[in-house]
Structure formats: structure tokens, C-alpha cells
Amino acid sequence: MNFHAIKAIYMFEMARTARTLLQSVVSPVLSTALYFIVFGSAIGGHMNAIDGVAYGSFIVPGLIMLTLLTQSISNASFGIYFPRFVGTIYEVLSAPVSAFEIVAGYVGAAATKSVMLGLIILGTSTFFVEVQVLHPVWMVSFLVLTGITFSLFGFIIGIWADNFEKLQMIPLLVVTPLTFLGGSFYSIDMLPPFWRSVTLFNPVVYLVSGFRWSFFGVSDVNIAISLGMTLGFLALCLVAVWWIFRTGYRLKS
């Protein structure tokens, strides 16, 4: 195992975050704080409690998940796309590193950043609403698992994309709508039966539901199903990454 290489890639990516602190950390935290102000403090005061949880508190897990998904994808996709775009990827591909080591470096850094952001947003939320975490171990587990899974997904997008438009296409046109419609701001039980059934095809529902369970002990779907769906998506991403390196897709001719 080339630990020096994993460390080099990981530190390189983390240094990029440090250089772009405003964009990487301050911007998403500020956006989420605005959500808390609008939906939590302003509108939330006029909303009924959901499953016994005040609305302002109810949206905390969903908002963290929203940031976690978008940031994991954007960090990991940019992390691998940019060296491809400027050509510096030649160095990684010619180094004595395995596919696992490359992925561990890039995805590890992206997941670390998004998990850190999630925790910062959790901390920020306590300034606006009351938050409790019933199952902290499960909360951190969901956070890490989702961060890794969606960083892997972002890594795949970064390999697939051959221009900046494609790089943004899936996060903006697929992931963000799915997250908004995945129960981040409401319980899917509030939907009419038909739309509730349709929503169950949205994988983000399971992530938000499981994560919310770790906070309040209430969920839209069974916690085991949530965990199973997250692990299933992780497995799917791992298979896609394995195929990419096996075939050299968009990396080698």
C-alpha cells in the first residue's frame, strides 16, 4: 500500500479547501444559516410540530443532508475533474499508485470536507433552533457513510464530465431537486398517498429519513431500509469506480 501517495493526494485536496475557504466552507454555511433563519425562525414559528418535533428542529437533519450531498459531489467531482482539465492527471496516472489509493486520496478528502461542513452546520443550527441528537453514533455513521457514498458519486461524475457544464449538470438538475423533494423540509407522510408512493423511488428520502431518525428517533421509512439503501448506493458507486479503473474510461487511451 502506497500510504505516502494517499497522504499526498489527501493533503493536496485539503490544502485546496484551505485556499478557497470562503467558497468551500463559509459559503455553504452561510446559505444553510439563511435557511434556518427563513424556515426555522421566521416561518417555523407558524408551523405545526411534525411527529412531535418543532418544525425549526425538524428541518435540521434535512438541511445538513442537503449540504452533505451537494458538497460531497461538488468537492469530489471538481477534485478529479480539474487535474483532467489542466492535464496534471498524467502525474497521478504514471505514479506507482493503485486505483484504491487514488480513490482513497480524492474521495477521502472530499468526504472529510463535507462531513466537517455537516458538523459545522449542525453547530450553527444550535444558534437558531433547539437541536437534540438521540443516537449520536448513528448520526455520525450516517454522516460519514453518506459523505463517502456521495463523494464516490462525485468522483464518478468528475471522470465522466468532459466539460464544466456536465460537471454541474447532475448536481444541479438531479441531486438538488431530489434532495428538496426527498423530505428535507417535510415528512413524506404529509403527501397524498400517490405522491408518497412516487417519493419512495427517490433515494434521498431514505438518507434524510435515516439521518432524521438518528436525531429525533422518528423516521418516514424503516431505519434498516434507510441503511440498506445507503449501503446499496455505496456498493453501486464502488462497482462503477472499479469499472472506470479497469477499463481506463476517460483516463487512458
Added chain:
Amino acid sequence: MPPILRVSHLSKVYKGGFTALNDVSLELKQGEIFALLGPNGAGKTTLISIVCGLVNPTGGTVEVSGHDIIRDYRPARELIGLVPQELKTDSFETVWNTVSFSRGLFGKPRNDAHIERVLKDLSLWDKKDNMIMTLSGGMKRRVLIAKALSHEPRVLFLDEPTAGVDVELRRDMWRLVRQLRDEGVTIILTTHYLEEAEEMADRIGVIRKGELMLVDEKDALMRRFGQKRVTIQLSQQLTAIPAAVARTGLTLSQDGRALLLTLGTTPAEAPVSDLFRALALAGIAYSDIETQQSSLEDIFVELMREHA
């Protein structure tokens, strides 16, 4: 001593059907400078890219110090350094960080003393904290070389290393390459500046349309294909060349003011004494003699023309 690099029957056919390399075989000794010459699209960069793991071969094998580059890629790649043709750099990184990153990537523990030595050798030490985007093209080229040397490779590929750099930097690079060769590093150089290959290379390979046309010691190649052109400036213009003088091979220039002769470079083939005796007997006076040795560039151009 076994070869440091062994390329056996290497082929590469791209998806569209273009054959970039066709049955290329080559062996390089440790500590030699090998210049790979060929026109654009000849297959030089493809060959380098396959050895470095950037392109998958469609046939043949490559071994670096006995390690197969596919089955045994880790020890093989640890020995290789690559300076690519294009200036591919991390614009927002500092020189120190990007060179240190390369060392880690190739599995080597941190060694600030080595990085400092490399940066000093390449006159980059005073730029170590500068962001790469602030450097000139020549300086960026030095950074790429520093990155390739950061992990102490035994085989160094320099793909057009002096393209677009000034004379001073070119001479600095030549000095560095010789120093590396003296330390036992094998250097594979591709260049369009043929005087560079002539100045530096121990052996030369010529590749064309994906096929290695010839590989030879530089001096042997110069002897084999090189020519010497002799120009004798006449004191008086001639309208015709005397038969006895013409028999030596001399020809009259169009303006009648010079006699011309092309000789092989082997001394046995050069009947210089016969030539001057014939001129003396014919009473032809001359004011100047000029000789011109073919350069590697002349030989290369001639080879390309013969195989066009």
C-alpha cells in the same frame, strides 16, 4: 549488465484504427542518454506514454529494470520520472508544495534536503514559495523537471524538454542532464532541436510512422550517414572543368567561381591528396577552401526523405 529498459514488440493501435506504434523493440543501458527522433506523429510520445502507464499497449511488453510495467507496475513506475511535452502544472500551488506532492505520490517519504537540492540545481530555490501561475514558461518547465526528479528516478523521460525555452535555460538543462547521466540515470530525450540530440545523446533512435527505423551510437550514425562538403573558391572564374580534375569528383559551381566535392566521412574514402595534385597539375589557383560536415539534422532530413 541487463538493460534498464526493455521494449519488446510493442504495438499500439488506437480505437479509430490508427497505428501509432508497430512492433517496436528497444533496449536501453543504464546511464546512457538516448535521443528518440522522429517527425510529428511518428509515435515518440505514444511510446513514452505506454512506458509511463498513461496509454495501454495493444501488443508487446515493456520492462523497467526487469519489472513488467503492467503486472509489476509499482516497482517499475517508482523508477521512472516523466517531464511531459506540454506545460501541465498546478497553477495555484507553490513550487515547493507541488514538488513535494510529486515525491509523496511516488511513494517516497518526505525529504526536504533532496527537494532543496533539486530546486537549487534547477535555479528554482528563490522561487520555492511562488505560486506556479506567477512563473514564466521557462520556469514552469523547470518545475516540471523538478517534479520528475523529486522521487530520485533511475529512468527519466524528457519529452521535448527545451521546446520554447531560451538559450540559457537550454544550456542549463543540458548541464543537468549530463550530471544525471553521470549519476547513472538513463535519459530518454525526444526533441525537435536536432543540435540538442547531437550535443547530448550517446545513442540515437529514429522513429517514423510508428516504426523504429534505426538505433545506433551517435558517432557511428554520424560516420555512417554523414558527409563532408568541400568548397574550393577559385582565384579565377572557369568556364569548364578540366577532364583530369573532373575525374577526382570535383564539379564546377554554376557561377564558375568554385569547385565542389561531397565526400563520405571515413578518411579512406577521402582522396584529398589526389584532389590537390590534380588542381596543381591543371594550373588552377584557389583562394580559399571551406569544408562543411553534415549535422545530425542533415542526416535526419536525408533519412526522412529516403523513407518518405
